Amino acid sequence: xxxxxxxxxxxxxxxxxxxxxxxxxxxxxxxxxxxxxxxxxxxxxxxxxxxxxxxxxxxxxxxxxxxxxxxxxxxxxxxxxxxxxxxxxxxxxxxxxxxxxxxxxxxxxxxxxxxxxxxxxxxxxxxxxxxxxxxxxxxxxxxxxxxxxxxxxxxxxxxxxxxxxxxxxxxxxxxxxxxxxxxxxxxxxxxxxxxxxxxxxxxxxxxxxxxxxxxxxxxxxxxxxxxxxxxxxxxxxxxxxxxxxxxxxxxxxxxxxxxxxxxxxxxxxxxxxxxxxxxxxxxxxxxxxxxxxxxxxxxxxxxxxxxxxxxxxxxxxxxxxxxxxxxxxxxxxxxxxxxxxxxxxxxxxxxxxxxxxxxxxxxxxxxxxxxxxxxxxxxxxxxxxxxxxxxxxxxxxxxxxxxxxxxxxxxxxxxxxxxxxxxxxxxxxxxxxxxxxxxxxxxxxxxxxxxxxxxxxxxxxxxxxxxxxxxxxxxxxxxxxxxxxxxxxxxxxxxxxxxxxxxxxxxxxxxxxxxxxxxxxxxxxxxxxxxxxxxxxxxxxxxxxxxxxxxxxxxxxxxxxxxxxxxxxxxxxxxxxxxxxxxxxxxxxxxxxxxxxxxxxxxxxxxxxxxxxxxxxxxxxxxxxx
Amino acid sequence: xxxxxxxxxxxxxxxxxxxxxxxxxxxxxxxxxxxxxxxxxxxxxxxxxxxxxxxxxxxxxxxxxxxxxxxxxxxxxxxxxxxxxxxxxxxxxxxxxxxxxxxxxxxxxxxxxxxxxxxxxxxxxxxxxxxxxxxxxxxxxxxxxxxxxxxxxxxxxxxxxxxxxxxxxxxxxxxxxxxxxxxxxxxxxxxxxxxxxxxxxxxxxxxxxxxxxxxxxxxxxxxxxxxxxx
Numbered sequence: 001x002x003x004x005x006x007x008x009x010x011x012x013x014x015x016x017x018x019x020x021x022x023x024x025x026x027x028x029x030x031x032x033x034x035x036x037x038x039x040x041x042x043x044x045x046x047x048x049x050x051x052x053x054x055x056x057x058x059x060x061x062x063x064x065x066x067x068x069x070x071x072x073x074x075x076x077x078x079x080x081x082x083x084x085x086x087x088x089x090x091x092x093x094x095x096x097x098x099x100x101x102x103x104x105x106x107x108x109x110x111x112x113x114x115x116x117x118x119x120x121x122x123x124x125x126x127x128x129x130x131x132x133x134x135x136x137x138x139x140x141x142x143x144x145x146x147x148x149x150x151x152x153x154x155x156x157x158x159x160x161x162x163x164x165x166x167x168x169x170x171x172x173x174x175x176x177x178x179x180x181x182x183x184x185x186x187x188x189x190x191x192x193x194x195x196x197x198x199x200x201x202x203x204x205x206x207x208x209x210x211x212x213x214x215x216x217x218x219x220x221x222x223x224x225x226x227x228x229x230x231x232x233x234x235x236x237x238x239x240x241x242x243x244x245x246x247x248x249x250x251x252x253x254x255x256x257x258x259x260x261x262x263x264x265x266x267x268x269x270x271x272x273x274x275x276x277x278x279x280x281x282x283x284x285x286x287x288x289x290x291x292x293x294x295x296x297x298x299x300x301x302x303x304x305x306x307x308x309x310x311x312x313x314x315x316x317x318x319x320x321x322x323x324x325x326x327x328x329x330x331x332x333x334x335x336x337x338x339x340x341x342x343x344x345x346x347x348x349x350x351x352x353x354x355x356x357x358x359x360x361x362x363x364x365x366x367x368x369x370x371x372x373x374x375x376x377x378x379x380x381x382x383x384x385x386x387x388x389x390x391x392x393x394x395x396x397x398x399x400x401x402x403x404x405x406x407x408x409x410x411x412x413x414x415x416x417x418x419x420x421x422x423x424x425x426x427x428x429x430x431x432x433x434x435x436x437x438x439x440x441x442x443x444x445x446x447x448x449x450x451x452x453x454x455x456x457x458x459x460x461x462x463x464x465x466x467x468x469x470x471x472x473x474x475x476x477x478x479x480x481x482x483x484x485x486x487x488x489x490x491x492x493x494x495x496x497x498x499x500x501x502x503x504x505x506x507x508x509x510x511x512x513x514x515x516x517x518x519x520x521x522x523x524x525x526x527x528x529x530x531x532x533x534x535x536x537x538x539x540x541x542x543x544x545x546x547x548x549x550x551x552x553x554x555x556x557x558x559x560x561x562x563x564x565x566x567x568x569x570x571x572x573x574x575x576x577x578x579x580x581x582x583x584x585x586x587x588x589x590x591x592x593x594x595x596x597x598x599x600x601x602x603x604x605x606x607x608x609x610x611x612x613x614x615x616x617x618x619x620x621x622x623x624x625x626x
Numbered sequence: 627x628x629x630x631x632x633x634x635x636x637x638x639x640x641x642x643x644x645x646x647x648x649x650x651x652x653x654x655x656x657x658x659x660x661x662x663x664x665x666x667x668x669x670x671x672x673x674x675x676x677x678x679x680x681x682x683x684x685x686x687x688x689x690x691x692x693x694x695x696x697x698x699x700x701x702x703x704x705x706x707x708x709x710x711x712x713x714x715x716x717x718x719x720x721x722x723x724x725x726x727x728x729x730x731x732x733x734x735x736x737x738x739x740x741x742x743x744x745x746x747x748x749x750x751x752x753x754x755x756x757x758x759x760x761x762x763x764x765x766x767x768x769x770x771x772x773x774x775x776x777x778x779x780x781x782x783x784x785x786x787x788x789x790x791x792x793x794x795x796x797x798x799x800x801x802x803x804x805x806x807x808x809x810x811x812x813x814x815x816x817x818x819x820x821x822x823x824x825x826x827x828x829x830x831x832x833x834x835x836x837x838x839x840x841x842x843x844x845x846x847x848x849x850x851x852x853x854x855x856x
């Protein structure tokens with residue numbers, strides 16, 4: 001951070017005061033600088049830290065789930081204190097397992113997969129990659145982070161209320177989620193209230209964020225940065241923001257209806273004739289399926305909200321480390337749009353098992369399978385980018401290749417599940433669990449890891465350890481396959497998901513060794529994340545200094561200092577002369593040409609006098625260069 | 627502006643230090659579809675007031691989706707169960723409708739006055755719009771009161787649930803519009819310091835007007851949905 005100040009101080013020395021170009025001056029007080037900051041870079045890091053907190057909480061929850069599944073009577077130290085009566089002596093009740101499922105899903109989907117790629121990396125790098133000094137609405141940006149933060153606090157609070165955390169799953173299906181306390185089910189009371197309120201708050205935050213992203217990208221691109229010269233990361237954040245903008249309001253609407261059913265006695269989702277075992281409930285005529293439609297109309301685009309930024313980062317990183325342009329740039333952009341557009345018309349495939357008209361199911365099925373086309377375009381273009389390349393296997397590249405691998409492995413089973421006849425027997429089994437964890441969970445996480453290793457030098461001015469990064473990659477990569485491939489097999493055998501234990505099922509007894517294997521793989525994979533955490537924190541202080549452009553990349557974020565100054569380009573408005581991925585251009589002196597480079601065929605030395613001349617005697621402008 | 631641009635590019639190039647030349651770029655830096663306001667209008671890339679209008683259109687898209695979701699829920703719910711009994715329309719809603727329609731006209735007049743630089747006229751039309759907006763909200767609250775007096779509550783039947791819900795969500799958004807108008811009013815008391823802040827003011831006003839017209843149209847739609855759609 002000290003470096004930022006130096007650059008700005010140096011900058012104030014000459015004619016172009018930052019204030020002239022930048023809309024808000026650099027803050028000086030601690031609170032305005034690091035807490036209620038309106039600087040998109042600080043907000044981006046805040047989002048990343050929030051996601052990092054959530055991902056580790058979510059990870060611990062999943063470890064607990066595995067313990068409950070594998071050894072149902074095992075006592076875990078500390079749980080008796082945390083869950084109280086629900087875990088007597090540290091042995092988890094089945095309700096605790098359901099609460100863990102719900103909180104793990106909600107934490108991971110909303111506060112990790114939605115916030116980190118978009119709110120974190122997007123916030124930090126979209127303005128820099130388009131040559132802007134900040135987002136279009138900086139105050140709104142700060143607001144969207146703090147609203148997200150409140151949403152997280154409300155969600156975590158659900159652990160501590162009477163009745164415990166919600167047990168309805170991250171999909172919150174009524175009637176369980178809609179009836180509330182009258183049902184006398186653990187977690188269906190105050191916990192579920194908080195869960196719905198948290199989701200509603202999160203919807204609002206995401207909408208504010210999406211509004212900002214779209215305006216920024218449409219209105220604030222710098223000189224010469226035409227749409228087809230944008231890095232693919234920008235396109236992925238843009239498409240993601242469009243999806244968020246159109247999908248989150250629907251969830252918000254559904255959430256309001258659900259809350260009214262619980263609190264105001266309406267019957268949007270609750271059918272008549274329900275009893276809690278003692279009395280008839282006063283609801284009548286509602287439709288639980290209506291919630292499923294509203295939820296999945298949001299829920300399916302949400303899957304792409306999680307994965308698209310990972311696709312963007314992967315394309316970006318593959319090209320950089322393969323030292324080749326992205327294969328089929330335009331096709332990549334349109335494939336992203338195609339995935340986003342189709343994503344709005346396939347929500348029904350989550351509901352085949354809820355019952356629907358076979359013709360409707362057929363339509364949803366065909367549309368679902370057709371998403372395979374743009375997905376395949378992307379996959380083959382990634383392979384085309386790698387084809388014949390002299391690849392630099394740095395850690396970001398390993399994770400980007402890992403992303404492609406996981407996306408293919410998880411996507412293939414999507415084609416299986418997209419067909420009604422196959423989905424019906426598989427839907428409530430571990431097969432679905434394996435499928436979506438690979439394709440939207442772990443693949444997206446790999447996209448994030450790739451992003452962290454790739455952009456860490458830019459964000460903090462230091463390199464992360466390559467050796468630790470490689471260890472982290474290989475163990476995680478092997479680990480996630482060891483976890484999720486066996487789940488497909490369990491699913492085919494018929495192991496039902498969302499069950500707290502399987503000891504009572506004779507036909508699942510043979511699977512027990514596999515269950516133990518998966519759990520051990522979970523322990524190893526979870527433990528190796530400590531290496532990542534250590535690498536992150538250690539490198540923050542002790543990593544070797546990174547230059548402005550350690551990866552020899554081409555896009556605008558590498559044309560400024562590491563970390564960038566408060567207004568990103570030190571009072572300068574960069575001009576873009578070329579597309580984002582000009583690697584290994586024949587005849588060029590280097591194997592990469594920066595987007596800001598007007599003419600690569602001339603040597604730097606020869607150009608220096610011309611530059612000085614152009615500066616009009618203002619030679620001290622160059623002191624930003626160190 | 628232009629000369630500064632060149633200097634700035636040069637500085638960037640030096641900083642990167644990747645063998646570059648002076649201004650002899652062989653490619654046209656402009657590119658197609660680059661910045662819309664790249665000309666000599668005095669705005670840097672970061673300062674364009676256009677972003678208020680763009681931002682407003684995007685915000686309206688999300689509000690549109692919220693009401694689309696609630697409308698489809700309305701239509702689906704009307705078709706399930708046998709408890710759908712539409713409530714009698716409170717007559718006062720005709721007054722609501724007249725008020726909000728008029729307010730759309732007055733805000734258009736306000737915007738016209740601003741564009742002709744007739745500032746006192748602008749302020750007066752704006753104030754009238756605020757009053758009409760508050761009048762709309764008042765008639766909505768009164769019609770709620772009438773329904774409550776007839777023992778029609780949120781949970782009475784699905785149609786009344788949707789009536790309260792849709793009017794409340796629309797009313798909350800309209801209240802946001804009134805805050806926007808108040809913001810414009812507060813701003814209009816100060817004289818614009820420069821042509822730049824003048825243009826910003828105009829962009830903000832047209833964004834708020836856009837929002838207001840949308841709220842008007844949305845009310846007409848909800849009114850038709852609730853009481854004429856069967």
